[in-house]
Amino acid sequence: MLRFLLLAFSVVVFAHAELCKPDAQNAFKVRLSIKTALGDNAYAWDANEEYLFKAMVAFAMRRYSSKSTTQISNVLLCNVTDRVSFWFVVTDSAKNVTTVAGSEVEAAIRMNRNRINSAFLLSDKTLQFLKISSTIAPPVEPSTPVWLIVFGVVLCLTVAGIVFLIVTGIQRRKKQNKESSETEDLEEKCEVTVTIENGIPCETLDLKAGHINGVYAADDERFASL
Amino acid sequence: MEKSRPLWDNPLQFVFACISYAVGLGNVWRFPYLCQMYGGGGFLIPYFIMLVVEGMPLLYLELAVGQRMRRGSIGAWKMISPYLCGVGVASVVVSFFLSMYYNVINAWAFWYLFHSFQDPLPWASCPLNGNRTGDEAECARTSPTQYFWYRRTLNIAPSLEAAGALQWEQALCLTLAWLLVYLCILRGTESTGKVVYVTASLPYCVLIIYLIRGLTLHGAVNGLIYMFTPKLEQLANPKAWISAATQIFFSLGLGFGSLIAFASYNEPSNNCERHAVVVSLINSATSIFASIVTFSIYGFKATFNYESCMSKVILLLTNAFDLEEGSLTADNLGAVQGHLQAAHPQRYAELQPQLKNCSLEAELDTAVQGTGLAFIVYSEAIKNMEVPQLYSVLYFVMLLMLGIGSMLGNTAAILTPLTDSKFIASHLSKEVVSGLVCFINCIIGLIFTMEAGNYWFDIFNDYAATLSLLLIVLVETIAVCYVYGIRRFEKDLHTMIGHKPSWYWKVMWAFASPLLIISLFIFYITDYILTGTLQYQAWDAAQVNDD
Numbered sequence: 001m002l003r004f005l006l007l008a009f010s011v012v013v014f015a016h017a018e019l020c021k022p023d024a025q026n027a028f029k030v031r032l033s034i035k036t037a038l039g040d041n042a043y044a045w046d047a048n049e050e051y052l053f054k055a056m057v058a059f060a061m062r063r064y065s066s067k068s069t070t071q072i073s074n075v076l077l078c079n080v081t082d083r084v085s086f087w088f089v090v091t092d093s094a095k096n097v098t099t100v101a102g103s104e105v106e107a108a109i110r111m112n113r114n115r116i117n118s119a120f121l122l123s124d125k126t127l128q129f130l131k132i133s134s135t136i137a138p139p140v141e142p143s144t145p146v147w148l149i150v151f152g153v154v155l156c157l158t159v160a161g162i163v164f165l166i167v168t169g170i171q172r173r174k175k176q177n178k179e180s181s182e183t184e185d186l187e188e189k190c191e192v193t194v195t196i197e198n199g200i201p202c203e204t205l206d207l208k209a210g211h212i213n214g215v216y217a218a219d220d221e222r223f224a225s226l
Numbered sequence: 227m228e229k230s231r232p233l234w235d236n237p238l239q240f241v242f243a244c245i246s247y248a249v250g251l252g253n254v255w256r257f258p259y260l261c262q263m264y265g266g267g268g269f270l271i272p273y274f275i276m277l278v279v280e281g282m283p284l285l286y287l288e289l290a291v292g293q294r295m296r297r298g299s300i301g302a303w304k305m306i307s308p309y310l311c312g313v314g315v316a317s318v319v320v321s322f323f324l325s326m327y328y329n330v331i332n333a334w335a336f337w338y339l340f341h342s343f344q345d346p347l348p349w350a351s352c353p354l355n356g357n358r359t360g361d362e363a364e365c366a367r368t369s370p371t372q373y374f375w376y377r378r379t380l381n382i383a384p385s386l387e388a389a390g391a392l393q394w395e396q397a398l399c400l401t402l403a404w405l406l407v408y409l410c411i412l413r414g415t416e417s418t419g420k421v422v423y424v425t426a427s428l429p430y431c432v433l434i435i436y437l438i439r440g441l442t443l444h445g446a447v448n449g450l451i452y453m454f455t456p457k458l459e460q461l462a463n464p465k466a467w468i469s470a471a472t473q474i475f476f477s478l479g480l481g482f483g484s485l486i487a488f489a490s491y492n493e494p495s496n497n498c499e500r501h502a503v504v505v506s507l508i509n510s511a512t513s514i515f516a517s518i519v520t521f522s523i524y525g526f527k528a529t530f531n532y533e534s535c536m537s538k539v540i541l542l543l544t545n546a547f548d549l550e551e552g553s554l555t556a557d558n559l560g561a562v563q564g565h566l567q568a569a570h571p572q573r574y575a576e577l578q579p580q581l582k583n584c585s586l587e588a589e590l591d592t593a594v595q596g597t598g599l600a601f602i603v604y605s606e607a608i609k610n611m612e613v614p615q616l617y618s619v620l621y622f623v624m625l626l627m628l629g630i631g632s633m634l635g636n637t638a639a640i641l642t643p644l645t646d647s648k649f650i651a652s653h654l655s656k657e658v659v660s661g662l663v664c665f666i667n668c669i670i671g672l673i674f675t676m677e678a679g680n681y682w683f684d685i686f687n688d689y690a691a692t693l694s695l696l697l698i699v700l701v702e703t704i705a706v707c708y709v710y711g712i713r714r715f716e717k718d719l720h721t722m723i724g725h726k727p728s729w730y731w732k733v734m735w736a737f738a739s740p741l742l743i744i745s746l747f748i749f750y751i752t753d754y755i756l757t758g759t760l761q762y763q764a765w766d767a768a769q770v771n772d773d
Contacts, residue, residue, distance in 0.1 A: 035551040081548035133359050147340035151398065154336075158405045165412050166657060 019099055020076040020089045026102040028109075029130040031085040037126035045084045049120075050077055053088075056116045057109070061090060061100070064108035069093050070100075106132050231296060232415045234491050239419040241501055243488050244289075246426040247635030248509045250628050251331060251600065252477050258453075258517035258524075259595035260469050265460030266453050270514070272461065272470035277510050280742050281474040283734035284699060286502035286727075287706060288480060292489030293498050294718045298642030299483030302490070303702075306710045313701050314643060317483030320694050321639040324482065325667050327686040328636065329407065330674040332629040333399035334601065335622050337379055340399075342618035349374035350609040364767055371606040379601070382765045383677035390677025397675045404668040407633050411641065411660050415491050418634055425631035430512075432624035433519055439617065440522035449525020452590045453517065468749055471742060477509060481695040481702070484635035487642035497723050499731075520599070527607045528589035535584035546577055596687070597680075600625060637663065681762055693750055700743045707736045 020027060030053075035042045043049070054075040061070040074093050080086040090100040109116065109132055117127055124134045234240045261269045295302035300314030341348050352365035352373060360366065365373035376382045383390045410421040440446055460466050479485065489498060533556075540554045547566060554562055563581075567574045594603050608618050637660070644650050644659055654662075674683050706715055712732060720726045754760075 031545065033551060082550035082553075083544060083548040084551070085545075085548050146344050147337070150340040150343055151336075151402065154340075155402055155405070158402065158409055161409045162405065162412065165409070165417065169413065169657060 019091060019097070020078040020087060022079055022087050024087070024089060024099075026099040026105065027087045027089045028102070028105065028132065029085060029087050031083065031128045031130060032120070032122065033126040033128075034084060034120075034122070037122050045080075050080070050086075052119060053077070056112075056119050057088065057090060057105075060108040060112040060116065061105070064111055065104070102131075110134075232491060233493060234415055234419055237492075237496055237501070239415075239422060240488060240492055240496065241504060242422040242426040243418065243634070244485065244501065244505045245508055246422045246631030247484055247488070248478050248505060249426070249429065249512045250477075250479070250632035251625065252473070253509070253513040254516045254520070254625075254628065255596055255599045257473060257477070257513040258520040259593055259599065260473055261453060261517050262521075262593045264463065264466035264469055265457040266455050268456035268458045268461055269466060269470065272467045273474070273510070276467075276470045276474045276742075277506060279734060279738050280471060281478055281510075282503055282506045283731055283739050284475075284480050284703065285478050285485065285506050286499055286731065287703065287735060288485040289489040289498040289502050290715070290719055290722070291702075291706065292486035293492045293494065293496060293722060295486075296490050296494070298490060298644075298646045299486045299639065300643040301646045302486055303705070306705055310701075310705050310709070313698060313705065314483065316694065316698050317481060317486075318640055318643055320691055320698065321482045321484065321636050322667075323686065323690040325633065325636040325640065326670050327674055327683055327690065328629070329403045329633055329667065330396075330400060330671055330679070330683060331597070332403040332406075332626055332633065333396055333675070334379060334597070335625040335629060336399040336402055337396065338601065338605065339619065339622035339626065342615055342622060345615060347605075347609050347614050347618060348378070349605050350614070369606065371602050371609070374605070375597075375601050376765050377767075380680050381677050382680055384766060385764055386678050386681040386762065388678060392672060393675050393677065393679075396679075397672055400671055400675055401668060404664045404671070407630065407637060408660060408664040410630065410634055411637050411664075412657055414641075414645075414656055418638065421634065422631065425627045425634070428627045429624045429631075432620050433512075433515060435620060436519045436617075437515070437522070439611070440519050440526070443522060443526040443611070445529025446522035446525045448529055448586065449521040449523070449590065450518070452525065453521040468746065471746055473513075474510075475699070475743075475746070476691075476695070477513065478506060479632070479635060481698040482636065482691075483639035483643070487638040488635065490642060494722055495724075499719075499723055499727065523604060523607045524590065526610075527603060528586060528592075530607075530610055531589050532584055532586045535582055539581055539584060542577065542580060546573065597683075681764070684762055693747070696743055696747045696750070700740060700747065703735060703740050703743070707740075712736060 018024075022029070032045065034045065051072070054072045054077065057075045058070045058072050061068045070090060071093055074091045075088060076091060077086050077088045090105050092098050092100050109129055113124065113134060117123055120127055234243070264272075291302055291306070295305045297305065298314070299317040300311055303314040304311040349371045352361035352370045354360070355362045362373075364377060379396070381390070381393055409417075411418055489496075492498070536556050536559065540556070540559065543549065543563070543566065544551065544554055547570065604621060605618070608614050608621060611617050640663055641656075641660055644663070645656055650659060673679060676682075706712070712735065716726050716732070
């Protein structure tokens with residue numbers, strides 16, 4: 001009886017060893033980088049952590065498919081290294097000595113990745129399932145690109161500055177024009193009075209005998225042109 | 227009586243305008259490259275010799291001509307001799323070419339500036355690919371900063387012929403850049419005089435901040451040691467001397483007519499000799515200062531990349547051989563690698579192609595100049611600093627100030643002769659002329675915002691101004707010394723500043739500088755002839771490198 005039990009036990013162990021080995025069918029390699037993630041707060045990887053891992057995988061399988069009756073003893077770990085990497089398979093609880101299809105395990109892990117990560121205080125990058133690629137969350141993008149907003153602000157300021165300068169320039173020039181035409185009027189009035197007060201109206205001086213002095217000919221240059 | 231010429235409010239505005247114009251992007255992105263290529267600290271020797279022999283005399287000459295003739299370049303040379311107004315026209319044309327393509331750099335600086343207000347910076351990481359399993363292919367092959375520059379900013383075409391579509395984002399930035407330039411030159415010296423206070427001094431503030439930040443960065447010292455170790459054997463290389471001469475020449479912005487234009491708004495009694503010496507010394511000092519900053523940034527970036535490379539190799543080995551985390555460090559890497567190679571030769575051989583040889587020297591040796599340095603290397607260093615948004619904003623504002631300062635000089639060189647001409651001044655007001663010039667330049671500049679635009683930019687950058695300027699300045703020197711007569715020029719200077727120029731200036735003007743320019747000219751012509759078909763570097767999106 002004892003010998004039979006021993007034989008059965010060794011068969012089971014042997015079968016398990018057959019099921020879980022590197023590159024076995026439906027086996028996955030897991031790699032943890034605990035020191036990278038947690039630094040000084042890193043915990044050591046021991047049998048308890050392995051138990052938790054098996055529990056999480058069983059939990060994932062159960063949560064994925066409500067029909068699943070995976071037990072912790074169905075999850076087999078092997079080849080644990082110092083890196084903290086190991087292989088695992090999930091055996092079918094109903095049928096003996098067969099493994100659950102890899103695609104199912106993959107889907108279950110994918111669905112519950114967050115829960116598994118947080119159980120170990122790790123992230124997608126530090127708890128790697130080597131054949132199961134994770135979808136990376138895209139960066140949050142605001143609805144209006146930020147650069148357009150800043151561009152709009154700078155553009156408005158620049159255009160406002162240009163308009164301001166042009167308008168003040170036009171106003172200044174109009175004021176200058178008005179001032180200079182006022183002074184011109186004033187001087188013209190003086191001229192008119194002078195010529196009359198002189199007694200001799202200017203037109204009479206326009207005699208053919210008269211000699212026009214060339215120095216005063218270019219009279220329009222007397223006033224500063226604008 | 228003539229309408230009185232607008233003047234600078236005080237001599238300080240004039241000095242700031244000259245500094246703002248001369249200190250441009252070339253000081254930041256060309257001088258450090260030359261320093262690295264031609265012997266590090268030893269390059270300063272030919273640089274200073276050329277400054278004294280070529281830079282200061284020619285600068286003094288242009289400022290004196292402008293101040294004496296009180297006209298823009300066309301008018302000034304016409305007064306020297308009626309047959310020489312062609313020199314002035316040539317200056318205006320070259321300035322026109324320059325302003326066409328130079329403002330595109332300001333557009334790029336605006337683009338990066340606007341994108342600096344995000345967390346994280348858009349060039350910090352690659353965008354994800356279609357099914358969100360990894361980084362986008364083109365970006366993964368190169369680096370995020372290069373991807374952002376070549377794909378997001380330029381959207382570069384594979385070759386010059388494939389012109390591609392107009393990039394509306396770049397076109398918007400270019401329009402904004404021209405509007406800003408218009409705002410600054412709208413009122414002539416009145417507005418320019420106030421703007422140059424900012425554009426001349428702000429870059430120095432930013433450089434000082436970067437110097438302090440740069441020197442405290444991890445690994446900065448590596449870059450500084452690398453740069454300043456003089457490799458004196460490079461002095462025997464004639465290219466070092468030619469590069470020094472060329473750098474001084476183009477850095478001061480001689481021959482464009484901008485210096486003549488600026489000086490024409492001076493009081494006749496302004497001491498342009500002192501100003502010439504001050505401006506050229508400040509320009510050179512800024513180049514050296516900027517290269518200290520650049521090399522501390524280089525050192526930081528190289529050290530960072532080297533350490534990332536080492537980490538990648540360590541991770542690869544740790545994962546492949548399932549070693550304990552943290553057992554492999556940079557120190558014992560060599561020993562452990564040897565051990566692993568001996569113990570598991572087959573597996574190690576499989577890994578061999580992925581194991582890169584990390585070398586700090588190789589990282590430091592990647593000498594970059596031009597837009598590559600300003601937009602790729604610096605942004606890569608910035609993204610790894612703390613509070614990168616702040617440093618990014620500061621840096622691109624500095625680039626903008628440098629660029630706008632140079633643009634002010636360029637547009638002054640075009641506008642001063644135009645507004646001096648009675649024909650134009652009587653029909654159109656100053657604002658309208660400035661507006662027309664900016665508008666025309668903006669429209670033509672849209673070429674550079676197309677997908678192949680960067681190639682056109684490179685062509686213009688390399689060939690638009692080089693030979694023409696050498697010829698213009700040569701003719702200028704010969705005209706002043708031999709056509710106008712150096713005795714007459716001496717007397718004019720005596721009237722203006724109060725003392726005659728010393729024998730040193732006269733010797734430089736009459737013999738040394740013309741000879742130097744002629745030899746530079748001959749060198750460039752022979753170089754063009756010997757090169758044969760001219761080539762340009764294109765970005766290949768499939769292989770993702772410049773080829």
